[in-house]
Amino acid sequence: MSDMLRVESGLSSSSSLGGAVAPTSALARSGGDDLYVSELLSFSLERLNKEPDLLRGDADRVRRQLQEVAVSHHASFVAAAEAVGAVRSELQEADARLGALQAAVPRLQEECEAFSARAAEVVAKRKANKAALSAHGTMLDLLEAPALVDTCVRNGSFDEALDLEAFVSKVAAVHGNLPVVRKLREDVAATAGAMRKQLLARLRGAVQLPDCLRAIGYLRRLGGFDEHTLRLEFLRCREAFIAAQVAALDRSSPYDFLKRLTDAHRVHLFDITMQYRAIFASQPWQGQAPAQAEGSSSGGSEALGSDALLLSWATRRIDAYLQEVSALLPLIEDGGSLASVLEHCMYCGMSLGRVGLDFRGLLPPPFEACSRAMFVDGITAATGAFEDALQTHRWVALPAMAAATSRVAASKGDDDAAADTGPPYALMAHPPLASFVNGCLAALNELRHCAPPALQRPLAAELGKACGAVADALGRYHAARALPADQMVLFAAMCSALADVAAPYLQGCFSRVFGAKTAIATPRLGTAGVDHLAAAVTSARELAAACAPQPSA
Secondary structure, three states, rough: OHHHHHHHHHHHHHHHHHHOOHHHOOOOOOHHHHHHHHHHHHHHHHHHHHHHHHHHHHHHHHHHOOOOOOOOHHHHHHHHHHHHHHHHHHHHHHHHHHHHHHHHHHHHHHHHHHHHHHHHHHHHHHHHHHHHHHHHHHHHHHHHHHHHHHHHHOOOOOHHHHHHHHHHHHHHHHHOOOOHHHHHHHHHHHHHHHHHHHHHHHHOOOOHHHHHHHHHHHHHHHOOHHHHHHHHHHHHHHHHHHHHHHOOOOOOOOHHHHHHHHHHHHHHHHHHHHHHHHHOOOOOOOOOOOHHHHHHOOOOHHHHHHHHHHHHHHHHHHHHHHHHHHHHHHHHHHHHHHHHHHHHHHHHHHHHHOOOOOHHOOHHHHHHHHHHHHHHHHHHHHHHHHHHHOOOOOOOOOOHHHHHHHHHHHHOOHHHHOOOOOHHHHHHHOOHHHHHHHHHHHHHHHHOOOOOOHHHHHHHHHHHHHHHHHHHHHHHHHHHHHOOOOHHHHHHHHHHHHHHHHHHHHHHHHHHHOOOOOOOHHHHHHHHHHHHHHHHHHHHHHHHHHHHHOOOO
């Protein structure tokens, strides 16, 4: 009986869970109740009294049928109950997963939006790559511009390099916001810097005017230099070129070095000045009228003065040249070489005078100092040789003494005897005095090659001092030694020869040296030289008179 109740409860549960058939049974029951009520209204009282019993019988019959059905189909009910439990658990699991899915939907939406954005970027990049692929040839040419510029610079094709540089600059002006264009502009600018250095290095070499014009034109197209800076760089490069040429000269021989130095400055200073004036437009002096500027454009120094920068550089270069000359002139030991160097320098100044760089007025001081030092050294050596020879001299009368004495007597009464340029024979009797005269003649021979007129009086004074030193040496010798009478005669004759032969002869030679070099006639020494010689002659004559033997009573 309990089993039957469980089956009925299971049946009722199954019927309650069978949501698909429950609404249909309810509708049928509601319709059947209406028919049953209408049928009850048609029954008689007796029939109505029997109706409960009939209903109980029908209920018993239905219950028995249900029990029979439950017994015969109990496996189906069990399986249905199990299926309902499984469905319930699966529905719960599905409900949990549905909740998780609902929680993950916002994140999924965000990821989808991000994917959509990335997809849009990929599409844009693909579109850009596609456009780049279509313009691959043009882009390749553009990217090769720095390498092409570098190749052109290395091969000396500066026109093509400048055209490429201008093209890249134009592209950078239009598309300067693109990184690749900025990188191209930087690479080309670096190559342009190398080109600028190469052009400046070319200006530091031996270039002619056409090459200078092309180089300056390229530098102007490159930019980076204003007009003043460009002129300054040009002069710096040319200064480096001259300095390199001077440094390459052989300094082993001062004479050869000075001649080559002078030739280098004569050629290169002239060329550089002409190049500068041909390349750069000259500007008139500040405050100079235009008519004056036009009138001075054809002149040398006036045209040069129109540009103070060139004038400053040329002055500095000439000053360095003159300093080099002044430093090396004392190393020249003979007058012929000194005169040759002076001739070279004067010719250089005359040649540069055509472009306004005549520096001949600055040459006399160093050459005068060198000539004076050379002459003073010569007569000082002659004085020293006389003193040495006097100390070792043997007072012995020579065979030619009589002839020399007669020649001296003849020369005393003949003022024109000085026309004879040879040394007087009377000096052969006095070797120390002859040695002194020979030394002075050697100094005069060196001086005659380069005898500046401004040195006439100073050198005359030096020659007078030398003769006075000889007279003083004779006086000291006489005071220090007591000579016998026969030797005293010879000593007095030497003193007389100094006063009457050597001094006038040296005076005449000195006058001939400067008389041939100057337009002013100078047959005699200057005032200072005359004073010194007069004092020397007077001392010699007094000494000769004191040494002369007195006649016996």
